[in-house]
Amino acid sequence: MTMTHDAPRALDSDLVVDGAQLIGGDWVPAASGETIDVINPATRDVLARIPRSGSDDVEHAVQAAEEALPAWRDLDATSRGRLLFRWADLIEQRADEIDEIERREVGRPSWGPLGVPGQIRFIAGQADKVQGVSLPTYSPEHLGFTLREPYGVVGGIIPWNAPGPMFAVEVGAAIAAGNTMVMKPAEDAPLTPLALAKLALEAGIPAGVINVVTGYGHEAGAAIPAHPRIRRMGFTGSPQTGSLIMEACAKNLTPLHLELGGKSPQVVFGDADLDAAVPAMAMGITLNTGQICAAGSRVVVLRSIHDELVDRLAAQMETITYGPWHQQVNMGPLINEKQHRRVLDYIGVGRDAGADLVTGGAVPTGAGLEDGFFVQPTLFDKVDPDMRIAREEIFGPVLSVIPVDDEEEAVRVANGTDYGLVASVWTRDVGTAVRMSRRLEAGQVGINSPLGAGVIGGPFGGYKNSGFGRTMGADSVLDWTQVKTVSMRDAVAVGR
Structure with missing residues (x-):
C-alpha cells in the first residue's frame, strides 16, 4: 500500500x-x-x-x-x-x-x-x-x-x-x-x-x-x-x-x-551482517528503478549463507513500493517504452536461460500504474556467471544471485565481466576486506556499502569497459x- x-x-x-x-x-x-x-x-x-x-x-x-x-x-x-x-x-x-x-x-x-x-x-x-x-x-x-x-x-x-x-x-x-x-x-x-x-x-x-x-x-x-x-x-x-x-x-x-556502464558485483561472505546488507542491496538495485550505472546488480554469495540471503532478499524486495513521482514510494517507472521493453526482454532471457525467478518479473497493475513504464523489482537465483543477465547491463531493477564456493571463485566471478565500475564487499573480517579491496577490478570499492559511497570528493570512474578518466x-x-x-x-x- x-x-x-x-x-x-x-x-x-x-x-x-x-x-x-x-x-x-x-x-x-x-x-x-x-x-x-x-x-x-x-x-x-x-x-x-x-x-x-x-x-x-x-x-x-x-x-x-x-x-x-x-x-x-x-x-x-x-x-x-x-x-x-x-x-x-x-x-x-x-x-x-x-x-x-x-x-x-x-x-x-x-x-x-x-x-x-x-x-x-x-x-x-x-x-x-x-x-x-x-x-x-x-x-x-x-x-x-x-x-x-x-x-x-x-x-x-x-x-x-x-x-x-x-x-x-x-x-x-x-x-x-x-x-x-x-x-x-x-x-x-x-x-x-x-x-x-x-x-x-x-x-x-x-x-x-x-x-x-x-x-x-x-x-x-x-x-x-x-x-x-x-x-x-x-x-x-x-x-x-x-x-x-x-x-x-x-x-x-x-x-x-x-x-x-557497469555490472557491479556485491560479494557477500559468510560473516556478513545481513541486517545491514540486505536492505542496502535491495535499495541498490531499486534506487532510480535500477537505472544507475553503479547499481549492484550481481550478488556473488558464498554457499554457506546463500539460502538465508536469498530468502531475506526476496522478502525485502517484496516490500518495495512503486508509483508516480508524487507518491511516497521507493521506486518509480522506467524512463520510456524502449527501456521498458528492454528490461522485460532481459527478464525473459533470464527465465529462458534457466535462472530461478524468485520474485517479481512482471508489469505491476493497479490504480495509477496503468499508463506508466513500471516493472516489478525482480530477483533471480542460481544464475550462472555466463548467462546474459549476469554479464550485460540491464539498467533496471533486476538482481542476479550467483552462488560460489570460496573467495577465489568469488574474485573470478566478480571480475569476470567486461565492466569494472563499482564493487561492494560484505564482511566483518578486516583481512578479507583488505584483500578484496585490492583484488577487485573496479574504479570504486565499497566495504559494507552498496555503491562505494559515503565519502566526499571520491574520484568516480571505471576500469575496463566502464570507461576511463x-x-x-x-x-x-x-x-x-x-x-x-x-x-x-x-x-x-x-x-x-
Whole structure:
C-alpha cells in the first residue's frame, strides 16, 4: 500500500522555457523549428517541448562559446569560483522546484535534499587551487615552471538517469577551469539541465559560457564530438555509444573522458551482517528503478549463507513500493517504452536461460500504474556467471544471485565481466576486506556499502569497459586543463 502526497500539479515553472534551448545567453528554437516532446514516464503526459537540434545548432553554440571564451578564460580563478558559489546558492534557494522538475522527467520519487548545490560548491572551491609546479634546471640562469590552462571550447553529453547531478559535475568542473562549454542532455530528461543553466545566467556566469543544445543523440549529440573546434569531450552513457563518441573524437584528436556502464558485483561472505546488507542491496538495485550505472546488480554469495540471503532478499524486495513521482514510494517507472521493453526482454532471457525467478518479473497493475513504464523489482537465483543477465547491463531493477564456493571463485566471478565500475564487499573480517579491496577490478570499492559511497570528493570512474578518466574528485577541475611547460633564461646572462 502506498501513501500519496497531494495530487500532482501541472509543471509550471519559469525555470522551464518551453520549446527553447540556451545558446549564447539566448533562449532559442532549433534551426529546423522542430521540437521533441518530453514526457512524464509515470503517466506519458507531455511535460514540455524541447528543440530538435542538429549540426547547425551545435555550430551556433560553438561560436557562442568561442566568443565568451577570452573573457571567461582570463577572469581570475577566484572570481570564477565566486560565481559558481553564487550559482550553488540560487540552486539551493529553488531546490524543491528543481527536484520536482527532475522527479517528473525521470519518474523517480523523492530522494530527500537536493545534492547539486553541494556538488557545485565542492567544485567551486577547486577553481583557484589549479597550480603549476617549478621545475629543476641545469644552471641558475634558467627558470622552469608549468602552467595549467583550459582547453578552450569543450563539449559534454550526459544521459537521462540523473540529469541534475551529472550536469552540475560536468559543467561545473569544465567552466571552473576556464573553459566554455556546449552540453547536450538526453532528450528524455533535458529540463533539469536547462533549469540549472538558467540559474547559472542569473548567478552572473556570462552568456556563452554554458550552452545547452537539445535533441537526439544521433543528431545534436553526434555533432558535438565531431566538431573540429571542440577541444575536449566528456561523455556519460553506454559503452556502445561511448565507442562512437571516441571514434568521432579520434578523427580530430580530441581528448575525452568516458563514464560508461557497469555490472557491479556485491560479494557477500559468510560473516556478513545481513541486517545491514540486505536492505542496502535491495535499495541498490531499486534506487532510480535500477537505472544507475553503479547499481549492484550481481550478488556473488558464498554457499554457506546463500539460502538465508536469498530468502531475506526476496522478502525485502517484496516490500518495495512503486508509483508516480508524487507518491511516497521507493521506486518509480522506467524512463520510456524502449527501456521498458528492454528490461522485460532481459527478464525473459533470464527465465529462458534457466535462472530461478524468485520474485517479481512482471508489469505491476493497479490504480495509477496503468499508463506508466513500471516493472516489478525482480530477483533471480542460481544464475550462472555466463548467462546474459549476469554479464550485460540491464539498467533496471533486476538482481542476479550467483552462488560460489570460496573467495577465489568469488574474485573470478566478480571480475569476470567486461565492466569494472563499482564493487561492494560484505564482511566483518578486516583481512578479507583488505584483500578484496585490492583484488577487485573496479574504479570504486565499497566495504559494507552498496555503491562505494559515503565519502566526499571520491574520484568516480571505471576500469575496463566502464570507461576511463575520473570525475567528482579533488582533481576534477585539473582534468579540464592542459599543461604548458615554460623555460626562461636570464637575458643579461645570454649577452655575457
